[in-house]
Amino acid sequence: MTTKARKPKAAIAKAEEDGTRDKILNVAIQEFSRYGLSGARIDAIAAESGANKGMIYYYFGGKDDLYVAALEESYRRFRQIESEFHIDDLPPVPALRRLVSATFDYHAVHPEFIRMVMSENINQGEYIRKIPELQAINRPAIGLLDNLCQRGIAEGVFRADLDPVDLHMSISALSFYNVSNRYTFSYIFDRDLASKKVHEARRESVIDMILRYVRAP
Amino acid sequence: MTTKARKPKAAIAKAEEDGTRDKILNVAIQEFSRYGLSGARIDAIAAESGANKGMIYYYFGGKDDLYVAALEESYRRFRQIESEFHIDDLPPVPALRRLVSATFDYHAVHPEFIRMVMSENINQGEYIRKIPELQAINRPAIGLLDNLCQRGIAEGVFRADLDPVDLHMSISALSFYNVSNRYTFSYIFDRDLASKKVHEARRESVIDMILRYVRAP
Amino acid sequence: MTTKARKPKAAIAKAEEDGTRDKILNVAIQEFSRYGLSGARIDAIAAESGANKGMIYYYFGGKDDLYVAALEESYRRFRQIESEFHIDDLPPVPALRRLVSATFDYHAVHPEFIRMVMSENINQGEYIRKIPELQAINRPAIGLLDNLCQRGIAEGVFRADLDPVDLHMSISALSFYNVSNRYTFSYIFDRDLASKKVHEARRESVIDMILRYVRAP
Amino acid sequence: MTTKARKPKAAIAKAEEDGTRDKILNVAIQEFSRYGLSGARIDAIAAESGANKGMIYYYFGGKDDLYVAALEESYRRFRQIESEFHIDDLPPVPALRRLVSATFDYHAVHPEFIRMVMSENINQGEYIRKIPELQAINRPAIGLLDNLCQRGIAEGVFRADLDPVDLHMSISALSFYNVSNRYTFSYIFDRDLASKKVHEARRESVIDMILRYVRAP
DNA sequence: TATGAATGAGAGTTCATTCAT
């Protein structure tokens, strides 16, 4: 059918728009995560994305707004991946192992996300507050973990006094630090955190730590 | 004797010199930790420290050099406090408990240090590499922990396969995150990490996690 | 056709662009020649050319780059005029007379060129080296003189051992000094080199000196 | 005698003063001749001369005053050398040959003097006018040449219509240019004016040009 | 939508000069 072959006008416009808009947004995530809000350059984003500077203002409004959009998009991608863990099919301990392992790896593979979060904390969370959706985006992670904890407790393999938010925090902390403090730690203690070997050993250590922590006495 | 009570001329001069220089450095630590390298303003540092802008260049050379000096001073203060733990007088488990607790608290009380470290990681460790003394400043922390581990292992209360650097990393990660990600975490999960109650509960959780991890099977 | 009379869009755009850029360049030549590289003020160039300060950086990159552009343009104009001598139509002696006379006059009429060259020699030729085209721009002057010398020698009116570069240097020196040392010489010896009468007498003296030098024995 | 052995107090003071003062002045000549008035740095002069910056103000008053002092001293040294030519003992032609040759060489050996003069012409002679002695310092050069011209004319070896100021100017011009335009000329025409061989060939050319010019027909 | 030119506020830095000792 011809109708299927033809894109409606609006869709075409949307698609083309998205081309430039998406390029800008992707480059912006790189630029902001690399240099922070104040260090990022609108000129650099325009040049790197091949777009005219005016387009940035056309699509996003201004530097701060672009930063907010980049921040939101970073979180969205992060949690989207998380939703693909499929840990409900496994028993509690292997499930938690997989969750920690995947979380740890995601951090390592997406330093730009870690850096965006660092930047925003340097900004004292000023901009994240402009994204009300963020809570909805992130909360499922707690629900997931909560379910897992309850399953583990019910089966008697996890201790009974687990707080899923606190546990989530520990997993995050141990995953985050490896990337966030990569440069200072590597330099000071001469241990290259980016190397595969160190990464894998550390992942095991982190998994071990979490599992020992949750294990029923 | 009165002559002894009087400061010699040189000392006075030194003290005065330190006056301006130290004021600048202290304000710089605040400014850089608050806004990062690119976001910090030389004008603001001058105004806040009551010094003429030229004095910053007179004493430190330039913005980057001042940043490096602020970075080094932050680390120096951090490790100085650490050296006052006196954990050798305690048995391994209480000693480790005290070390973790004090480390956790120091981070909470000195967010400017955490922020400096975050900034420098945003900068990809470009400036920290200009401070060769930094390794010497930080290494004792590992020695301390190493001694403790060996005591614990010898006494049979710690597991035998502990790596002090890895353990140090875990303690740091769990202490660091609470401050570094304070704003984003608090907002997203609605849990005020800066509140006393949350802080203390989290401290216990962290101590617990570390102790369970090192405990001999 | 009327369409031919109309400027194409691109040409208009080009013309307008040249407007600001050219104004800046012209003013820059004046400013740099008047005060030298270090003494020239970017603010003054912006104000005088009616351009925004940022435009200087937009078009030229920086103060030094603008200086280089001004230097190159000065040489270009100088040699362009020189190429219009048409001395090939005259016998050797009148031809040389015309060449010396015109060179001498050009210097007097374009003190900004002499001052640019002085400035660059104060700078030890640091910037001229960044203009590789400069040799190509200036070499024709030697070719011109070389042809003339050979004609004169062939006709037996010039001595046989003439070196065109050396001769060129003498003509330049005698033309240059009158402008380059105008202020000091005028003050010290109380002879106003800028006055028409002195200028003309001196021109005759210079022509005479060159002609006596080349004349066949 | 004791009086001979002892320096009077004033003299001691003078001598010591001269130590610092002279050092500053010598360094100032180098600095101003190297960078011009606006390019020279008080800090650099202080550092290079080993004197405190305050001393420059104590002895000379300010940057401009120091520049004037450096300018005057440069001229003084120049003319002092000139007064040692002893050309009265020679016949006119060899005398003139020696004068031109020595003038040419002095310029080459004292580029700092040429550069000071260039600088002052860039300044449009603004500061030289503050040195009334300068005329008295320089006029003897004309007297010397005038005497020589008259001897030569009287002996019939020089043409009768020589103007000593004009002749002086030609000698100066041909000597000056070789140093003043050293960098631009060398670069453009690929002839290293600083090399010994080129220098000597050029000196002969200049002497030749002057002698042919004055020779009686 | 897209572009190149333009703007203006403000940032880091320099530098002659002065001051207290």
Added chain:
DNA sequence: TATGAATGAACTCTCATTCAT
């Protein structure tokens, strides 16, 4: 005389933002 510290004006340069087309 001599010094180190301090000052303030001015300078070069940057950068987010807007405008005309």
